[in-house]
Amino acid sequence: MAELGPVAWPPVPLRTDRLVLREPEARDRAAYVDLFSSPEVRTYLGGPRPRAELESSVPEVPGRRPGVFVVDHHGSMIGIVTLDRRDAERPGHVSPGAGEAELSYMLLPEAWGHRYAVEACSAALSWFADAFPGEPVVLCTQVANDRSVRVAEKLGFSETERFEEFGAEQWFGVWSSVPRSG
Secondary structure: OOOOOOOOOOOOOEEOOOOEEEOOOHHHHHHHHHHHHOOOOOOOOOOOOOHHHHHHHOOOOOOOOOOEEEEEEOOEEEEEEEEEEOOOOOOOOOOOOOOOEEEEEEEOHHHOOOOHHHHHHHHHHHHHHHHOOOOOEEEEEEOOOHHHHHHHHHHOOEEEEEEEEOOEEEEEEEEOOOOOOO
8 A cells, every 4th residue: 555655754652641552662572462463453454464474574563654653552552544545446436536535444353342442443533634734535344243333423523425245235335524514
């Protein structure tokens, strides 16, 4: 996927009342493997990846690239938030040239139910709105993933379409820092 550029990366860590969004560090590797090998986390994301495969392939500092924020709670990684450019070949776009910023997130199951996803994603969206004024952000999740759809709606994403992808009906929404007129 194309990088977000041209912004300085990593940004200064983003702080909320309870969380810090920061660049990945070596100490995050075990949590990263847990995240990607979790059947609960990966239910709507193609299933868990084999732990042994992750143990041998995940670099010392996992996910170190523009657009990846570690969600840190009290000094420990509890998940990630990413902002990537949506591949033009995939369905779901709001711009004629495609390549919109796409928000995604994953939290470890023990972090579920505490509103961390909304808090972390809100911080990332605020950062994005400052770095890319007026640019929309899209989010896509399976319709069956009720929790993710609710998070998207709480963040202010508006559903724009549904389509079939990866063998499931997808919910596609858009967020903009620019107030709508009308």
